[in-house]
Amino acid sequence: MPEPWGALPPILAAEVANHWATIFPDGLPDWVADSDHPAADGRVSVHDLAGALARSVFVRRTLEQQPAAMAAMAASRSLSEPTTAEYLQSRWRGFLAEVTDEASLHTQLRRFRREVQFRIIWRDLLGWADLAETMQATSAFADVCIQGALDWVYADSCAQFGTPWGRDPVTGHEAPQQMVVLGMGKLGGCELNVSSDIDLIFAFPSNGETRGGRRALDNQQFFVRVGQRLIQALDQITADGFVFRVDMRLRPYGQSGALALSFAALEAYYQDQGRDWERYAMVKSRVVAGDRRAGQVLIDSLRPFVYRKYIDFSAFESLRNMKLMIGREVRRQGLENNIKLGSGGIREVEFVVQAFQLIRGGRDRELQQRELLTILDELVELELLPEPVVEELRAAYVFLRNLEHALQGVADQQTQLLPADQLTQARIALILGFSDWQACMDALNAHRERVARHFADIIAIDDPEQNGTVLDEDWQALWLGEMDPSTAAAWLAGQGYEAPEASASLLAELRDGRALQTMQTQGRQRLNRFMPVLLAELTQVDCPSETLGRVMPLVEAVLRRTAYLVLLLENPGARSQLVWLCSESPWIASQLAETPLLLDELLNAESLYHPPPKSELQDDLRQQMLRIPFEDLEEQMESLRHFKKAHVLRVAASEVRGTLPLMKVSDYLTWIAEVVLDHVVAVAFANLVARHGYPCQADGSVCDTGFAIVGYGKLGGIELGYTSDLDLVFVHDAAPEQSTNGDKPIDNAVFYTRLGQRIVHILSTQTAAGQLYDVDMRLRPSGNSGLLVTTLAAFERYQRNDAWTWEHQALARARGVAGDRRTLARVEALRHDLLRMKRDPDTLRQDVVDMREKMRTSLGTPETGGIAVEVFHIKHDRGGIVDIEFLVQYLMLAHSAAHPALTQWSDNIRQLEELGRAGVLPVADTETLIAAYITLRSTIHRRALQNLNSQVSGDAFADERRCIQALWQRVMLA
Secondary structure (H helix, E strand, C coil): CCCCCCCCCHHHHHHHHHHHHHHCCCCCCCCEECCCCCCCCCCEEHHHHHHHHHHCHHHHHHHHHCHHHHHHHHHHCCCCCCCCHHHHHHHHHHHHCCCCCHHHHHHHHHHHHHHHHHHHHHHHHCCCCCHHHHHHHHHHHHHHHHHHHHHHHHHHHHHHHEEEEEECCCCCCEEECCCEEEEEHHHHCCCCCCCCCEEEEEEECCCCEEEECCCCCEHHHHHHHHHHHHHHHHHCCECCECCCCEECCCCCCHHHCCCEEEHHHHHHHHHHHCCHHHHHHHCCCEEEEECHHHHHHHHHHHHHHHCCCCCCCHHHHHHHHHHHHHHHHHHHHCCCCECCCCCCCHHHHHHHHHHHHHHHCCCCHHHCCCCHHHHHHHHHHCCCCCHHHHHHHHHHHHHHHHHHHHHHHCCCCCCCECCCCHHHHHHHHHHHCCCCHHHHHHHHHHHHHHHHHHHHHHHCCCCHHHCCCCCCHHHHHHHHCCCCHHHHHHHHHHCCCCCHHHHHHHHHHHHHCHHHHCCCHHHHHHHHHHHHHHHHHHHHCCCHHHHHHHHHHHHHHCCCCCHHHHHHHCCHHHHHHHHHHHHHCHHHHHHHHHCHHHHHHHHCHHHHCCCCCHHHHHHHHHHHHCCCCCCCHHHHHHHHHHHHHHHHHHHHHHHHHCCCCHHHHHHHHHHHHHHHHHHHHHHHHHHHHHHHCCEECCCCCECCCCEEEEEEHHHHCCCCCCCCCEEEEEEECCCCCCEECCCCCCEHHHHHHHHHHHHHHHHHCCECCECCCCEECCCCCCHHHCCCEEEHHHHHHHHHHCCCHHHHHHHHCCEEEEECHHHHHHHHHHHHHHHCCCCCHHHHHHHHHHHHHHHHHHHCCCCECCECCCEEECCCCCCCHHHHHHHHHHHHHHHCCCCHHHHHCCCHHHHHHHHHHHCCCCHHHHHHHHHHHHHHHHHHHHHHHCCCCCEEECCCCHHHHHHHHHHHHHHHCC
């Protein structure tokens, strides 16, 4: 009999032959028949076994490592039979019988997962299951796991804390309550991948308290704890692996929101604050576990949010924006080979279908279903799309999803990227029934081309490649070097270039440089189209030669990724914004050259010059980070850096344009930092919880985070600039002597120290996208010699008993900026108490004056006879910004005990206003200081955008400096 792998492609045959003896040292397992065909008793054939090994590394490793478990799996149901929901429920009951405590629950769930995953992947990769069975089986498996884990955790929680009671949403009477788990995305649509995370939202019917336990908990506390334990049961990686990666970021307020919300809270959120993208997400929502009767009431109550009563064409714009956002990510990460996110991929088919659901679902109830393939049928029936278009979309979707399952089934990994190595390519081609990889790629490209075409027709996103740009022949000749140097310079001079010879030389250097000589044909063609258009555009600004010098680094930066040139070619508005911004600010030009992806921000002038408020910043970041697992720290860090740069660019553009005054510029820059910090805390906390569990309090309760970041200096004072670092102090409010509750517990003190280290790492590490923020931790108790993270109690002791005067000065410009809301509130209350302490005014004044002199000596301009002769340092010299800040801080510390309202603000402007209201300073003096402060800070901001430092001519700001020095003399030196 020939070898069972003999008919496989040579590269795969060699692979199977190489591992065969290792996998089966004692011969074939009982569930395999040594024949060409499956046996009558349900055993698989040896040729099918060889075919499965050729297709999947996961299958091979599972057989190597768990032969007995796989024998039990085959004995429970032949692999030739479909994987049904009924079978999965029955099989889980067998595993559940072995559960005696929470640790064994985790173990049995993971063993169940290993068995079912093997069955699903085997049947899918061998073609024994079609797409519908694979998606249904994987989704049903998730349902069974979620329900099984929830049942056990809920019962155990009730035994500890009592049963939650509240108003029943169906009867309206008081009754015991259970959690409702909503499945979102592909889980909600019963379209789950073979290796996928699951998007969940936790809800409970109404507020109330538990009854019958050792102590009463309110219902939200109870269900948050149940939710935390449920996530751990499914998501935590143990020696047996994990069950599902759980993503909770689709819940209201994302990662910063409560883990479980009442029905009323959910309804209020979606009614008042629900975003368009949340409508899109909610289309597929389904009750996957818990109280299904109550859950249906919730689903019904949210339906008006998802489906408008009128025909809602605004959905097109929303989906366009979502697609553009995804396009930016594809360009940023180079994901053109991603069959989900790339052009013509799965996401575009989903967008087409869900566009019709959101637009017409309120009128056409047939569209209020979850399964994509079912909706495609309805689009034909309702005559919303021609049948040939629907058939092409259907065929492409089935092909792409089968390919997605093939990619994931090879190694049981969540991926949608096409493989680069020949072995995996051969596996994928075999799984999909192609003779070789090229044939597979030809079919894929044909499907993607059709999807992209239909998507563009339906969603109506302009295709930049379809719009030509008319080129002036003289500009073309100039760029291509068809003019001699003197003619080129004369032409440029005639067009308004102020340094024509230098510009002509710069163009020649680029044109003749090595980078251009090694460009591929398509890229060179794009550059030859772009440069003449750019040179013509530059004549619209005052200094074309200077601006060309600023734009050229960007051109050089995108020579290997010329899709950006296409973006600028086919979007005249973006091109004109680029040229104008670079003419106004070399700092903006350098940012664009460092991060060309920021060019995407130029596509919409409305948003470019009107940066979003903090709530929209939070929403934007939430959307961008939704599909990036917390454990993918590298990608989290890259995306955060791009988010920050994109929004800082908007602020800078708005300041240059004049649409944002100074105070608003600082507000926006501060909000960006706060939103980033909140997310960084969430990421770092989730990473540590996954490894060690949640920190616990002395009574055994779980901390939400118990951690807060206190911002000092410019961050605390809401006065951040474009290049400001972050002065941070970390505190926590958990019991340090307690431990975390995970499989690898550590002391809370160690947990929070590692949390602080992780946060600093995420913020300050230099990556390909640069640094997020430079972090200064020297203001923490005891400075660099102190603990990185301190308890709130220890922080208070230090501030009351050991802190220097300058540390209380710093506290005047401090405030909680990120982390746990309850801990932040306690920090704020403590700050007020500390600032209101009674102090000896003479000692305080001398301490402040001495510290000011030390700073001036080390940081200010050297003086002759008390006067800075040649230059004036706006911040550090006499009559500068720091004099105003120290003056305000002294007056706050001296008078807050008598005037508590002085402590309510942390920024200098409002502190000065309060000093005037309290009568500590005459209002005329506070107004003078405010005007001078704004003038000096505005100058620093403007100079930063010109890449200039904070030193100006020695005779600058004479009036402002004179007033500041006079007030300093009167208050501090009298």
